Amino acid sequence: MREAWLLLHIVAVAIWVGGMFFAHYCLRPAAAALDPPPRLTLMSAVLARFFAALYLAIAVLWVSGLAMLIGVGFAHAPLAWHLMLGLGMLMTVIFAMIAWRLHPRLAAAVAGQRWAEGAAALADIRRWVATNLLLGMVTIAVATVGRWLG
Numbered sequence: 001m002r003e004a005w006l007l008l009h010i011v012a013v014a015i016w017v018g019g020m021f022f023a024h025y026c027l028r029p030a031a032a033a034l035d036p037p038p039r040l041t042l043m044s045a046v047l048a049r050f051f052a053a054l055y056l057a058i059a060v061l062w063v064s065g066l067a068m069l070i071g072v073g074f075a076h077a078p079l080a081w082h083l084m085l086g087l088g089m090l091m092t093v094i095f096a097m098i099a100w101r102l103h104p105r106l107a108a109a110v111a112g113q114r115w116a117e118g119a120a121a122l123a124d125i126r127r128w129v130a131t132n133l134l135l136g137m138v139t140i141a142v143a144t145v146g147r148w149l150g
Contacts, residue, residue, distance in 0.1 A: 080146020
């Protein structure tokens with residue numbers, strides 16, 4: 001059963017971290033060529049779709065990660081697992097802030113055609129996505145080389 005949980009866990013990580021990488025390094029720079037109304041409308045719609053997928057991916061990450069942790073026992077889990085748990089908590093809090101606070105600001109600005117306000121909200125989202133992407137990469141590093149931590 002551990003292999004099934006691990007597979008689900010890795011797929012969910014790929015969706016979350018890969019999606020952030022795509023949005024930050026591919027979509028955002030390409031969309032920058034657009035004028036504010038279509039750029040902000042596009043980014044708001046893309047983020048809404050991505051966040052819908054992330055609700056499921058993050059739920060799968062938590063269920064699969066906790067299932068594996070419970071399977072070995074919290075006290076017997078490697079240090080890397082505890083680090084991943086802490087990083088996952090931080091990433092989840094950041095995602096919640098983006099999805100529940102910042103994206104609604106962007107969506108409201110787009111709906112009201114307040115482009116400067118929307119651009120400011122998108123800039124805040126970009127900074128937090130960059131932070132979460134960095135944390136995701138660190139988490140992947142911990143997961144892959146973490147066995148050396150003991």
